Amino acid sequence: MTVYQAPQRDMKFVMDELLDMPSHYASLPGCEDASVEIIDAIREEGAKFATNVLAPLNRTGDEEGCSWSEEGVKAPSGFREAYDQFREAGWPSLMHDPEFGGQGLPFSVANMFLEMCGTANYSWATHTGVTGGAIETLHAWGTEEQKNTYIPKMVEGIWSGTMCLTESHAGTDLGLLRTKAEPQEDGSYNISGTKIFITQGEQDLSDNIIHIVIARIAGAPAGTKGISLFLVPKFFPGANGELGERNTVTCGAIEHKMGLNASPTCVMNFDGAKGYLIGPANKGLQCMFTFMNNARLGCAGQGLGHAEFGFQQSLAYAKDRLQMRALTGPKNPELMADPIIVHPDVRRMLLTQKCIAEGGRMFTYDIAKMLDVVQRSTDEEVKAELDDALGLLTPIAKAFLTEQGHDSANLAVQCFGGHGYIRETGVEQNVRDARIGCLYEGTTGIQACQSLLNGAGA
Amino acid sequence: MKAPPVFRRAKAFLTEQGHDSANLAVQCFGGHGYIRETGVEQNVRDARIGCLYEGTTGIQALDLIGRKILGTQGARLNNYTKTINAFCEANQENPVAAGFISELVKHTKEWGELTMQIAGGAMKNPDELGAASVDFLMYSGYVVLAYYWAQAAIVADKALQAGTTEEDFYKAKITTAKFYFQRLLPKTRGHVATMNSGAKNLMELDADHFAF
Numbered sequence A: 001m002t003v004y005q006a007p008q009r010d011m012k013f014v015m016d017e018l019l020d021m022p023s024h025y026a027s028l029p030g031c032e033d034a035s036v037e038i039i040d041a042i043r044e045e046g047a048k049f050a051t052n053v054l055a056p057l058n059r060t061g062d063e064e065g066c067s068w069s070e071e072g073v074k075a076p077s078g079f080r081e082a083y084d085q086f087r088e089a090g091w092p093s094l095m096h097d098p099e100f101g102g103q104g105l106p107f108s109v110a111n112m113f114l115e116m117c118g119t120a121n122y123s124w125a126t127h128t129g130v131t132g133g134a135i136e137t138l139h140a141w142g143t144e145e146q147k148n149t150y151i152p153k154m155v156e157g158i159w160s161g162t163m164c165l166t167e168s169h170a171g172t173d174l175g176l177l178r179t180k181a182e183p184q185e186d187g188s189y190n191i192s193g194t195k196i197f198i199t200q201g202e203q204d205l206s207d208n209i210i211h212i213v214i215a216r217i218a219g220a221p222a223g224t225k226g227i228s229l230f231l232v233p234k235f236f237p238g239a240n241g242e243l244g245e246r247n248t249v250t251c252g253a254i255e256h257k258m259g260l261n262a263s264p265t266c267v268m269n270f271d272g273a274k275g276y277l278i279g280p281a282n283k284g285l286q287c288m289f290t291f292m293n294n295a296r297l298g299c300a301g302q303g304l305g306h307a308e309f310g311f312q313q314s315l316a317y318a319k320d321r322l323q324m325r326a327l328t329g330p331k332n333p334e335l336m337a338d339p340i341i342v343h344p345d346v347r348r349m350l351l352t353q354k355c356i357a358e359g360g361r362m363f364t365y366d367i368a369k370m371l372d373v374v375q376r377s378t379d380e381e382v383k384a385e386l387d388d389a390l391g392l393l394t395p396i397a398k399a400f401l402t403e404q405g406h407d408s409a410n411l412a413v414q415c416f417g418g419h420g421y422i423r424e425t426g427v428e429q430n431v432r433d434a435r436i437g438c439l440y441e442g443t444t445g446i447q448a449c450q451s452l453l454n455g456a457g458a
Numbered sequence B: 001m002k003a004p005p006v007f008r009r010a011k012a013f014l015t016e017q018g019h020d021s022a023n024l025a026v027q028c029f030g031g032h033g034y035i036r037e038t039g040v041e042q043n044v045r046d047a048r049i050g051c052l053y054e055g056t057t058g059i060q061a062l063d064l065i066g067r068k069i070l071g072t073q074g075a076r077l078n079n080y081t082k083t084i085n086a087f088c089e090a091n092q093e094n095p096v097a098a099g100f101i102s103e104l105v106k107h108t109k110e111w112g113e114l115t116m117q118i119a120g121g122a123m124k125n126p127d128e129l130g131a132a133s134v135d136f137l138m139y140s141g142y143v144v145l146a147y148y149w150a151q152a153a154i155v156a157d158k159a160l161q162a163g164t165t166e167e168d169f170y171k172a173k174i175t176t177a178k179f180y181f182q183r184l185l186p187k188t189r190g191h192v193a194t195m196n197s198g199a200k201n202l203m204e205l206d207a208d209h210f211a212f
Helices: A008-018 A021-026 A036-054 A056-064 A079-088 A107-120 A122-141 A144-156 A284-320 A344-376 A380-421 A427-438 A444-455 B005-034 B040-051 B057-072 B075-091 B100-124 B127-162 B167-184 B187-196
Strands: A067-069 A072-074 A159-164 A180-183 A189-199 A208-217 A228-233 A235-237 A243-246 A249-254 A265-278
Touching: A008 A021, A008 A036, A008 A107, A008 A344, A021 A036, A021 A344, A036 A056, A036 A079, A036 A107, A056 A079, A056 A122, A056 A427, A067 A249, A072 A249, A079 A122, A107 A122, A107 A284, A107 A344, A122 A144, A122 A159, A122 A189, A122 A208, A122 A228, A122 A265, A122 A284, A144 A159, A144 A208, A144 A228, A159 A189, A159 A284, A180 A265, A189 A208, A189 A228, A208 A265, A208 A284, A228 A235, A228 A284, A284 A344, A284 A380, A284 A427, A344 A380, A344 B057, A344 B127, A380 A427, A380 A444, A380 B040, A427 B005, A427 B040, B005 B040, B005 B057, B005 B127, B057 B075, B057 B100, B057 B127, B075 B100, B075 B127, B100 B127, B100 B167, B100 B187, B127 B167, B127 B187
Parallel strands: A159 A208, A180 A208
Antiparallel strands: A067 A072, A180 A189, A189 A265, A208 A228, A228 A265, A235 A243, A249 A265
């Protein structure tokens, strides 16, 4: 039985004391209401949701996994109910634009909430992550009509989103992509092709799914200069907010993976599906940049989450597990052996995890703070400066923290000894779930190149 | 028959390195490595137990430094490093081993010094032993593997000198040995630095103050 408790004292230390978020919010346009009391309340309520609702579904979700049929993909037991609670409590709207039903809170507040959800149950939290990315992309590049039609329902959590980039032969090298977009007389496009590795591409948590898809318009240049961005809804919006006709986009299969078994990774088939251009033609990759930066910060947070989760489990175990005596003589003479936390090497493993979890929190929260400014400040000079810093720091955070988070997760297993290899302890799942972080949204190797290029001013 | 200490080290060092290598195979596959059908993620999962059973890496490390090395007043390690030193002496003029031999000599000397240092520290405070143990084990593993890679390069060079139809195979051994000495053996530097930092930074924090 695993237990997750949000490390609220440490979160408050980083937010209020280290980064002085209260003054930051007071000077951020539109965020003046984000007082310490409000942030405390969000953290406390978020911690309850993560601990009481999400954490208990983490092990069972991994064992049960998602299931695929012609009708669609089913999430593991309890996931839909947890999502309903999440939606009814208004969590999906936290950071989104009030014009479309959002609460307009700064990104860094949502980031704090997402840390708790992701640490409690990363598989469940992927749904929120990709939907947030789709909303941001639409918000930045969609037409007024697109925004008004889709964003409010996504902000409400009734509809969700995906990001459809990868194809079987085109991962890092998106310029190779083959999905085609044929222009239609009504201004829409017929999208044809197959995407793979689509997180939450099909699921039964929300009523409709809005796919953001990259494809090549017929006759467009080869390579990355001929890629455009499209919106492809699963169901077309009908009259009076009802769902309309079903589009010809379907999930062909879900992957069998090492971990994140409760998060469906889908093969998506677009069979002449009707799609709508988002942003300028042939500028699809540029339109994706905002999303990709934020997704990489999300991954960095995943690294810290797995370090935190493993740390909590292995710390409790190390205090409880009696085995051998301290090298310096019995510390617990009345019992048959000493708790293993007396051993220097066990402490090395625990302190390493603590350093990565708490250090990762400082690092990612600070990046979130910079993103707040880039998103909201009216001072163009400050924005440009921080945008520059983000270009350097985001790939470092993503690659370093996912690698270190995975190593930390492995140290938690090591603290458990042979028991760590047993699924019920939850710490081996934590390693499997952490492993993807070093691979998706650009592998560690790709981040390393990016960081060097950005650091060199390229 | 009792396994010599070098084989004791082999268990912990090779299971840890084997697990890391299995993870690198996944990394080479990118996202596809996360998919069960490729088999590389299973390889990581199957590898993971090696660092746990038959005594975890931490236990192997304590046994190595405590019983096998200090328990024999360093005699076992001395015998082993003598073998390496004899090899170094015999091959110091060999051009293919240039760069390898000097590193090996430096490391075997340092290996003995580290042992003395840990022994000295442990007499005052037994926790110094535990604090240095895993770093010492990994350090030892890197030196032992360096010894094998140097031997492999010399054997391969001899085969090339003698003439062979498998020139590429032997050349690849020499190129890989260079990689080992330049990219993996330097990891000993990190282990030396952390060993030298002592036990205090591990023991200072009260068990109740790890989390609040």
